[in-house]
Amino acid sequence: MTTHMDMDNPLDLFEGLEDQDKAAILKSGHTVHCRPGQPLFNQGDPAKRCFMVIRGRLKLSKLHEQGKEAIIRYIGPDETTAALAVFKGRRYPVTARAVGDTLVVAWDKATMDHLIANHPALARNLLHMTLERLEDIQTRYLELRTEMVEQRIARALLRIMQHAGRRTDDGILINLPLSRQDLADYSGTTLYTVSRTLSAWEKRGWVRSGRERIVVADPHALVLFSEKG
């Protein structure tokens, strides 16, 4: 795998801080345990706390009336969410739900203001992370407009793989419960099309998949396909 270092910028909220500072900051928040599917916050609510994932994963999505859903991104260990909304005293622009069992640290606004005032690096990192996400969603916006469904599914799977993949003997396992519906919501299609597409890829030996479980057996083929159809 070559794709790791360029996309998955390892910068997190604590980049450039001493370990002891990081430990103190973590201690200043309090931990929250989320069962699978449990919402942490809902879009439109006033943003009271921001979060960092310790273990597990959050799914950030935007909901449309009549139940359609677009997944904005997944938030894994050491990544934060809602930081900027809280800092700016906004409303949450998205909904966050736990995927599988998830442990997070939460800070309220007062604590956050205090932390940012005392650690200038935090503000800089916030800015950097936000820029990162802006560019990501802009790129996916273009792709949604431009590319065929199967290509988008391939890109979605590769993105999730880079974020949550784990090497195994069979290939790279997507290390989170990922249903056909989830992949559809992430790539902008329906669960039916995802199912058909995965079946086709399975016949070609590119992936092996089961219930909420996908293994990418041939990432290289998938990358080629995602780039030129």
Next chain:
Amino acid sequence: MTTHMDMDNPLDLFEGLEDQDKAAILKSGHTVHCRPGQPLFNQGDPAKRCFMVIRGRLKLSKLHEQGKEAIIRYIGPDETTAALAVFKGRRYPVTARAVGDTLVVAWDKATMDHLIANHPALARNLLHMTLERLEDIQTRYLELRTEMVEQRIARALLRIMQHAGRRTDDGILINLPLSRQDLADYSGTTLYTVSRTLSAWEKRGWVRSGRERIVVADPHALVLFSEKG
């Protein structure tokens, strides 16, 4: 018109600064004049300068191979672009082209760093503007996924209207050269569909349109339509 104050957050780069500071900052950059269609920077280039529009308008878009284009947003007077990319020493993630005759102020990275160091409000405003744009593109991403073409065209037209509309006797004039292709690139469809749609709306008396020129005669009807189809 009611929609002006809630969407069009008037926060710009200089919010909270004294007029004299603003004048000094403007003087520290140098002005650039762009003819219609002229690119100011291209996506992928190293970000050397950031810009603020004085007069005219920039079109920010993302290009896909085989010539397809997605318009990310328009940048009007007093608005900035590329500030964050320059500050972070990134590459431009988008392409900027002048729409009509356009005058901008440009600052290079060294000047920017200096300005931000001396004016803390600038960094805060940057953060705020970026958050604004992140939420905008996320919303449009969801709409692109969820809504029918005509609804998206309506939303696109309304957004552009709020940004660049001018009251006239006939209704609200879109005060920039806006072709069917532009509107298509902004709403995620083709120029043919836009043309057909505008024709239909013209029959209903909602808009009047000509060559690169649109007047929204009945904004209220358009809003209703954009919200419930």
Next chain:
DNA sequence: CGACGCATTGACAGGGCTCAATTTAAGTGG
């Protein structure tokens, strides 16, 4: 073991893209 939820597969239809042919309107230069 039974039931619930996820996944698969087929059939079908329709929204909107593509392509092609005109029509209209804005410049441009003599």
Next chain:
DNA sequence: CCACTTAAATTGAGCCCTGTCAATGCGTCG
């Protein structure tokens, strides 16, 4: 001011991708 050029816009026809609906299969967990 008019002929000419060029680019934008309009309109029609056809079709294909992909969403929708329905029925069935299957794996997991209580």
